[in-house]
Amino acid sequence: MSADRSAEGASFIARIAIWSARHRKAVALAWVLVVVVALGACTVVPANTNVEMEAPGESGKALKLFQERFGVQGQTAQEIVVFSHPSLTVDDPAYEKTVKGLMADLSGLLVEKTTVVGGTTVVSDKRIVTGTTSYYDIGAPREQSPFVAQNKTGGDVTFALVNLEGDLKEAVDNIDPVLDTVAAAEETSDGFQILIGGDASRSKQITAIVLEDFERALLLNLPITFLILILVFGAVAAASVPLALAFAAIITANGILAVVSQGYALEESYTEMVLLMGLATGIDYALFVITRYRRERRAGRSKEEALQVASGTSGKAVVFAGSTVVLAIGGMFLVDNVVFISLALASIVAVALAVIISVTLLPALIAMLGDNLDRLRIPFLDRETGEHGGIWGVITDQVLARPAIFATVTVVALLVVAAPLLTLNLGFNGARTDSNDVEAKKAVIAMEDNFTIGLLDPALVVVDAGQSRNIFAKDIQTRVDALEASVQADNQDAAAAGEHIPFGGPIATEINDAGNTEIVKIPINADTGEKKAIDAVNHLRHDLIPAAFKDSSAKVLVTGMTAVNIDFKNMIVSRTPFVFAFVLGLAFIILLVMFRSIVIAIKAIILNLLSVGAAYGVLVLVRSEERRVGKECRSRWSPYH
Secondary structure (H helix, E strand, C coil): CHHHHHHHCCCHHHHHHHHHHHCHHHHHHHHHHHHHHHHHHHHHCCCCCCCCCCCCHHHHHHHHHHHHHHCCCCCEEEEEEEEEECCCCCCCHHHHHHHHHHHHHHHCCEEEEEEEECCEEEEEEEECEEEEEEHHHHCCCCCCCHHHHHCCCCCEEEEEEEEEEEEHHHHHHCHHHHHHHHHHHHHHCCCCEEEEEEHHHHHHHHHHHHHHHHHHHHHHHHHHHHHHHHHHHCEHHHHHHHHHHHHHHHHHHHHHHHHHCCCCCCCCCHHHHHHHHHHHHHHHHHHHHHHHHHHHHHCCCCHHHHHHHHHHHHHHHHHHHHHHHHHHHHHHHHHCCHHHHHHHHHHHHHHHHHHHHHHCHHHHHHHHHHHHHHCCECCCCCCCCCCCCHHHHHHHHHHHHCHHHHHHHHHHHHHHHHHHHHHCCCCCCCHHHCCCCCCHHHHHHHHHHHCCHHHCCCEEEEEECCCCCCCCCHHHHHHHHHHHHHHHHHHHHHHHCCCCCCECCCCEEEECCCCCEEEEEECECCCCCCHHHHHHHHHHHHHHHHHHCCCCCCEEEEECHHHHHHHHHHHHHHHHHHHHHHHHHHHHHHHHHHHCCHHHHHHHHHHHHHHHHHHHHHHHHHHHHHHHHHHHHHHCCCCCC
């Protein structure tokens, strides 16, 4: 009777926990069924990760116009094959035979395509490569590469362009035969080094490396996490419960999101977010409740009383913490980008499940195990902390004794660590920043050393003459010529001044079948994420194009990866204040309701801003160090080896 009355006077969270404890078998069985169904959903319902990435701003409008006018669906893919030989030049017949032979082999690659026509499955062959272009096709002269100048034996370097069938996703699926053909050609060649790199090969190799690294990290992380839990609890049984609950949350979240993705496609990295957030919150929340429960049991409370106190204190804190995290992550929806939305959904589902499990399944397991949580104790680890709570108690006492000094030192240190945030460069990294394990990077570096990296992702200038006009009109073509001339003039001025040459070559143009749109491909003489590339595209947009097309009725837009970088950054910068206002305002309200103190709410927000700023500062420092090490490694690579 006293236990019943105690439960009635407890908080809502505590009442849920007590109910779950009293119906522990039913609750545990229900969660087992939920996890099994979720696991089945993951197996039977493959997640839909075929997201449609839309570029923002001007680059998005230009890309959409390009796709409509040229009949291209999605992002097209192109690979660059770089040939080099220590003694042969491009004019040598053996060199020409090697290049032309590989291009012929690539052009003949086929893949089976399955289609359903009138209920009948038809299997046909489809080309993987739609076209190739090499030095021997265009016959254009080129300047002597640094490789030729450095190589005393008179060797030479050249490259070829390989256009792949379909959009980038289809190209990634079909890239393996292309890579295998290139590798076989290099192996059977007489002293040639043949490298291949491009969007499809980079995407394939980066994905494989990320998955491999993630699996390795997980295999290392789980034993370390389990060891830390054993150190915390001093008992194997107690350490096992948080891990089990975390995996229950992860499996269930993946099952739910697999179903959700059928209606709203999710970016494929959502699974990693579920794993990370599920492990972090699932273990963290369970740790709080179990620690408080064991402490109350050792203080002499009965099992039900200990569970009620633990759920009413630590359990309540878990619910508030999880709710705050879920609502704060909701701010990512304001960015209105499929990647951010996918990561936000994954995080919200994982955290919400971790909270629900901590107030339902966890009390049921605690009730089932009881004092068996302390089974399999580790000698010398399961010791009670002293009066002051161990090392953390000592630290707390020192801080409380000198609050002003510790507060000042800590705030200054956090501000110093956060300072690099001012140099944060938002956007997408280019190919040169890839891991050295990405084989395609070697081709990228070879292109940059011998020709220009801009051929990989040139700026695409879309000239729209309008539906009722002719792109061949003299006034439009004169302006296109003027744009090309101004680009060349800029390069000459930069070379004369000894400055970085902003644009590469050659400039290529293409006109659609309707004759109302022209594409001008201008290579940028820098990687897509570099400031030099961003400055060059901004110069195109704000200076060269307005000057060349002044008073023209033609509509001119610029797209390409660098342009997408610029527009993406502008979109993020413009929406970040709204995200911050949403998250901080919401956090302030929740803290105010929970603690009923304006001072505590404001203090908590300030401390969070300091810690987040410091975290970003560390990220910038780490990234800067990675770039420095990457440059050192690159400087040791010769153009041939």
